[in-house]
Amino acid sequence: MENCKLTRDIIYVTSEERATNYMWEKTANKLNPNVQIVSLDDIYEMGVDIFDGKKVPVLDTILIKHPFKPNKYIPLETTEDVLTKAKFKSLGIIAHYLGAKEYETTFAITESKERIINANGELDYKLINAASSVRIKENDSMTGKYYRHETFRGEFSMASYNQAVLEAKQNGLYDDDDINYLLKTRNPKFGNQLTSQHVRFNLTKELNSQLDIAFSLKVSSIFKLSANYNQIVSKKQDILIETKLIFE
Secondary structure, eight states: OOSSSOOSSEEEEEOHHHHHHGGGSTTGGGSOTTEEEEEHHHHHHHTOEESSTTOOOOTTOEEEEOSSSTTEEEEHHHHHHHHHHHHHHHHHHHHHHTTOSEEEEEEEEEEEEEEEEOTTSOEEEEESSTTTOSSOEEOHHHHHHHOEEEEOOOOOOHHHHHHHHHHHHHTTOTTSHHHHHHHHHTOTTSSSOOOEEEEEEESOHHHHHHHHHHHHHHHHOSSOOOHHHHHHHHEEEEEEEEEEEEOO
């Protein structure tokens, strides 16, 4: 066992032999130090808490540490769906607690890049299709997935404001500049409160940070990743939603 417990952002599950001997590979130094190599037996012994309970770890599984829920891990192939849906849902809850009368996400836009190692040996990104991706474009499938239009009574109090702050902190949104600004300008303790807002939110900030780390599994070539895993860790995709909030 590499460590007695799971402590890092990325977990790669392999055989007992490979978990012990991988560090002697010539390219082991290319593996990000935030990747933890663990045997399948050790995963079960440690009782790792998988966020998606339907997924049972098998050999060559990659698990991503949930950025907002302590001690929980998500199978790599479901991470984007789990994290983007969580943030999307949380935005609506925050809007409700802050006394919004109307909350609408008008469309989603994406920009896709490919993770590469540049000439200096550093992680970098390049546009997947420079000719067609010079500008960020609306993505019809994402628009349907993330569209929401809701109306509320607009009830608001100090108690509901505190609930909005708690919701933001529990779901990794409190440190987002736009969310933090929204919370400060709706604080009941201060006058001249925000009455409307039109802004874009990035749903994939934490996901992309995690995938930057996981990409080193491909770069090191110590373990043979599946075609699906190679595709997931190689692609950097920013999913942004345009939101409109009306409070009065």
